[in-house]
Amino acid sequence: MKKTAIFYGSSTGNTESVAKQIAELLNADVFDVANNPIEELKNYQNLIFGTSTWGIGDLQDDWDSFISTLEKTDLSGKTCAIFGLGDSSTYSDSFVDGIGTIYKAIENKGCKIVGFVDTTGYDYEESKAEIDEKFVGLPLDENNESNLTKDRINKWVEQIKVEFD
Numbered sequence: 001m002k003k004t005a006i007f008y009g010s011s012t013g014n015t016e017s018v019a020k021q022i023a024e025l026l027n028a029d030v031f032d033v034a035n036n037p038i039e040e041l042k043n044y045q046n047l048i049f050g051t052s053t054w055g056i057g058d059l060q061d062d063w064d065s066f067i068s069t070l071e072k073t074d075l076s077g078k079t080c081a082i083f084g085l086g087d088s089s090t091y092s093d094s095f096v097d098g099i100g101t102i103y104k105a106i107e108n109k110g111c112k113i114v115g116f117v118d119t120t121g122y123d124y125e126e127s128k129a130e131i132d133e134k135f136v137g138l139p140l141d142e143n144n145e146s147n148l149t150k151d152r153i154n155k156w157v158e159q160i161k162v163e164f165d
Contacts, residue, residue: 002044002164004026004027005028005031005041005044006019006031006050007031007040007041007048008030008051009034009051009060009063009066010050010052010060015050015051018083018149026048026157026161029044032062033062034062036065036066036069041070041073044078046078046079046081046164047079047081047111048080048081048083048160050083051099053084053085053086053087053091053094053095053096053097053098053099054098055091057097057128058097058098059098059102063098063102067101067105070106071105071106075109076109076110076111079113079114079164080106080111080112080114081113081138082103082136082137082138083115084098084140085139085140085141086141088145089143089144092124093126094128095122095124095125095127095129096129096135097128098129099127099135099136099138100127102137103137112163115156115159116131116136117134117137117139117156119134122139138153140153
């Protein structure tokens, strides 16, 4: 598999934990966006971006400056995937909106985006991360569905491995 890196932002440690689980399955390097590792993007063919969604659809705080730089970065020839954490109960009308925000930032940057997930099996009202009944990345809910996280990660990693080779 081509070189893979995960770029994540985490406030409570949940997104970091998921990033490390995915990294272990893919033998990927892991970078915290709080350290602004934008220069690292050029060293990898496969990129995974991870965030949690806060409040009503806000990206995790460490993404504030990183995403504006990411929006200006040429990702031509790269394969990208996104994962995110959200609360489908308390914030069911903005569930994992952070995934959608990152998707919008990279969708016209020359990269191939993979890892879309069917919305079946998720209980929420609305999400900016949904297009044509699919999430634009892997949605996870550690608050209400932590018992499903491991299986969802494993299934998603198997799905993106095919695209990452």
